[in-house]
Amino acid sequence: MRKAIMIIAAMLALFAGQAMAQRCLHGMSAVEIKADMADGCYTGSSRDCGYSFGVYYSVFKGGANTWNFGGEYLQTYKPYGENGRIPVAQFTGEVGYNLHLLSDYSQTFHLYGGASALGGYETVNWGKHVLPDGSTLHNGDAFIYGGAVTLSADFYISDKIALTANVKERFVFGNSTGHFHTQYGVGIKFIIE
DSSP states (O other), rough: HHHHHHHHHHHHHHHHTTTOOOOOOOOOOEEEEEEEEEEEOOOOTTTSOOEEEEEEEEEOOGOOOEEEEEEEEEEEEEEEEETTEEEEEEEEEEEEEEEEEEEEETTEEEEEEEEEEEEEEEGGGGGOOOOOOSSSSOOOOEEEEEEEEEEEEEEEEEEEEEEEEEEEEEEESSSSSOSSSEEEEEEEEEEEE
8 A cells, every 4th residue: 555655646746737738629719821832842943833821710629620711822833835834823712621530648749631612713824815925825714613632730839839731632613724733731820719
């Protein structure tokens, strides 16, 4: 009995002041800012890939699942001629649900899989139909709709801040410039109670 009391006292002394974080609880919310590469690795001279920026608001539900609401700007390029490229920009709003797949015991790491619906507007060459060489561009601006599937991970660096990483496949319709975009990137999430 004396040994058991000493072991318990030693454990209490060792773990005094430590508690597991209360993260991803029902009713909590978060704001996430993220930046992605799209359709490859974008550099200033890339001819057929791009980048995106997004801001999202998340509401945690039971089991650490989340509803997400946000907006995104996606800029890609279509190769033209030997060295040219034509910009294609998409402005979209998005509503989705992320299912919590995995987390560690300390709630420092969370893995999610999700699906979302999106809609917005696409502009090709910023509405200019005549190219610098005098050619006429037949692709035009359009309202777009579609969805996305996402695999994302959160790495908590404190109770209020998490670094995020994601891979996302977007599919859009209503346009004439391509229907699928693969995105991958990082972000930062600020937790609001």
